[in-house]
Amino acid sequence: MLLPEHDFQKPADLAGTLALLQDGDGEIKLLGGGTDVIFNMRGRLFQPDILLSIKDLPELQQVVELSDGSLSMGAGCRLTDLERHPLILIYPGLVASLRAVASRHVRNMATLGGNLNLDTRCWYTNQAAEWREAKGPCLKTGVDVCHAIKSSKVCVAINASDTAPALIALDASVVLASVDGERTVKLADFYTDDGMHHTVRQSNELVTQIVVPPVQGRMVYIKETARKGNDFAYATIAVWADGQADDCTQIRIVLGSVTMRPVVLHEAAAVIAANGLTDDALEKAVAQVRDELGPLTNLYTPAAYKSRISRSLVTEALQRLRRQ
Amino acid sequence: MKQRQILKLTINGDDYEVLASPRQTLLDVIRDQVGLTGTKEGCTTGSCGVCTVNNDKGEAILSCLTPALEWAGKAITTIEGLENRGELDAIQTAFVEYGAVQCGFCTPGVIMSAKAVLNADSHPDEEAINDGMAGVLCRCTGHIKVKEAIRSVALTGK
Numbered sequence: 001m002l003l004p005e006h007d008f009q010k011p012a013d014l015a016g017t018l019a020l021l022q023d024g025d026g027e028i029k030l031l032g033g034g035t036d037v038i039f040n041m042r043g044r045l046f047q048p049d050i051l052l053s054i055k056d057l058p059e060l061q062q063v064v065e066l067s068d069g070s071l072s073m074g075a076g077c078r079l080t081d082l083e084r085h086p087l088i089l090i091y092p093g094l095v096a097s098l099r100a101v102a103s104r105h106v107r108n109m110a111t112l113g114g115n116l117n118l119d120t121r122c123w124y125t126n127q128a129a130e131w132r133e134a135k136g137p138c139l140k141t142g143v144d145v146c147h148a149i150k151s152s153k154v155c156v157a158i159n160a161s162d163t164a165p166a167l168i169a170l171d172a173s174v175v176l177a178s179v180d181g182e183r184t185v186k187l188a189d190f191y192t193d194d195g196m197h198h199t200v201r202q203s204n205e206l207v208t209q210i211v212v213p214p215v216q217g218r219m220v221y222i223k224e225t226a227r228k229g230n231d232f233a234y235a236t237i238a239v240w241a242d243g244q245a246d247d248c249t250q251i252r253i254v255l256g257s258v259t260m261r262p263v264v265l266h267e268a269a270a271v272i273a274a275n276g277l278t279d280d281a282l283e284k285a286v287a288q289v290r291d292e293l294g295p296l297t298n299l300y301t302p303a304a305y306k307s308r309i310s311r312s313l314v315t316e317a318l319q320r321l322r323r324q
Numbered sequence: 325m326k327q328r329q330i331l332k333l334t335i336n337g338d339d340y341e342v343l344a345s346p347r348q349t350l351l352d353v354i355r356d357q358v359g360l361t362g363t364k365e366g367c368t369t370g371s372c373g374v375c376t377v378n379n380d381k382g383e384a385i386l387s388c389l390t391p392a393l394e395w396a397g398k399a400i401t402t403i404e405g406l407e408n409r410g411e412l413d414a415i416q417t418a419f420v421e422y423g424a425v426q427c428g429f430c431t432p433g434v435i436m437s438a439k440a441v442l443n444a445d446s447h448p449d450e451e452a453i454n455d456g457m458a459g460v461l462c463r464c465t466g467h468i469k470v471k472e473a474i475r476s477v478a479l480t481g482k
Contacts, residue, residue: 001368007326008346008393031391038349038389039369051346053394080383103459105373105437108383109390229458230371 003041010053014177014208017054022179022204028052030206032114033078035106040119044129045141055111060208063087069214075113075174075207079163080104082112091212093219093238097166100223103230113207116164116174116187120157120195120260121232122148123299140196148297156295157195158257160232164191165256166221167210168264169238175209176201184211188254191261193294198260217242217250218324220317224309226300233257234301237313239321246276246322253285253314258306259294267292268314277322285318286311333395335360336405344392351375351387354402362403362432363387373460374433377402382443384436384456403432406439414480415439418473426464433460438474447478 009024011017021028026049031037033055040046054060060076063085071087082088083098101107101115124147125132125140137143139155146152164187172187187210190199201207219240225231236256241248251272253265268285275281289311296303331344335358342357351368354377355361366374368388375388378401387400406413415438418424425431434457441448441456448456453474457467 002345002347002352003349003391004347005326006346008391010394010396031394034389034391034394035370035386038391042368051391053391055394102370103373104440104456105376105384105386105459106370108379108385229454 004047006048007050014059018179024050032111033109035110036118071212073210076111079107079110090215093221094166096221097163100162115161118161120198121160122157124148155195156297158299159261160257164262165236165238165254168254168262169240169252170212172212174207176205177208178205193260195260220320235309237317239317248277255310265292282318286314289314334399348392350390350392350395353392360402360404374430376433376436384440414477418476422469422473424469424473430462
């Protein structure tokens with residue numbers, strides 16, 4: 001099946017891209033590796049007026065160490081190149097999340113900027129157009145109805161990025177550029193509780209870099225899937241902490257692929273930070289998990305299972321962290 | 325530009341100029357315009373890998389998820405590009421010897437994925453083979469014989 005009609009644009013540099021983002025006519029969809037965007041265009045979920053290719057922009061390809069020891073990765077870098085890069089290999093949790101994405105074939109195409117901006121997914125909407133016609137449109141496709149959670153006023157499609165939880169656990173930020181200049185946003189604040197407008201990126205902006213603080217502490221990353229390769233997650237978890245063994249005063253626990261945004265578990269983290277990684281604290285932290293998860297739907301697993309696997313993954317990740 | 329435009333690309337070492345529309349993927353151009361029908365169309369969603377071709381670095385990419393115009397000025401290798409003056413490539417010969425083909429529909433994608441594994445490392449270990457082959461599916465015969473064929477090429481070092 002041919003892609004929907006659109007205008008393909010590939011400016012040679014960032015300035016030309018930002019100008020087009022500012023002034024281009026109609027809806028513009030940014031194209032990285034295309035592994036999600038082209039898939040969604042085939043399903044007629046995306047029908048942009050302009051497909052704006054940014055993958056080969058020279059300004060988006062650098063991986064460098066900044067003067068303060070932070071790591072800066074260009075949004076156009078391919079996942080395959082990042083997971084083997086010497087400056088990134090020193091972040092094993094990040095490497096694990098990069099390697100968790102789909103298959104080698106997909107990672108040879110997909111970009112980090114693309115994975116962080118990955119559109120949210122829903123068991124109802126992410127189907128062929130003909131399939132959706134049987135029951136009619138939803139919030140994402142133009143009406144005021146959600147078929148995943150009948151009473152929901154907002155789109156509850158799931159954020160399925162594998163790298164976002166790891167980068168949030170590492171306290172990463174993204175740099176957004178527009179014709180007006182740049183702004184930096186913590187990745188934890190980049191996502192919203194609305195599956196339709198799931199990031200704070202404005203239509204004239206582009207993620208150019210991802211910045212990770214210097215290496216410190218310890219980290220665990222787990223992606224739970226039906227198959228080992230080429231699969232979306234049942235859930236992912238990334239945990240970063242300081243200290244050794246039971247000793248811990250700072251911790252970030254992030255769950256992915258369970259709801260509209262990667263979920264930072266503040267309450268569970270507060271319990272661990274106050275008590276250390278003791279058996280007692282682990283039990284108390286896990287008991288807090290469901291309250292912070294948000295709406296759960298049936299994508300890939302039943303909703304009730306997402307709540308259970310979230311608790312299991314928090315337990316497993318904290319136990320592994322304690323052994324590091 | 326919404327209209328068709330001239331797309332220049334290099335396939336198997338030969339330069340082509342075709343009229344391509346933004347609506348076409350690299351797969352559409354390879355099969356319909358250039359006429360190299362060895363590369364197959366499967367799921368068109370990035371799950372099955374039968375549309376796999378190799379990029380200019382010899383890596384496996386999915387031609388069904390690549391807009392044709394994105395590939396302007398670049399080079400790819402398809403299954404037709406592996407033979408050399410009538411001689412099959414070592415990986416093709418190994419697939420024949422080890423019976424790594426059943427119905428054959430996925431075979432071009434499986435072989436181009438295997439070729440990418442060997443391009444990256446002429447002696448891939450088990451993990452590298454699994455990593456490189458996880459994105460391509462054979463629904464007839466499984467992956468055991470495929471992996472035997474890849475290992476045999478790695479051992480003989482052809």
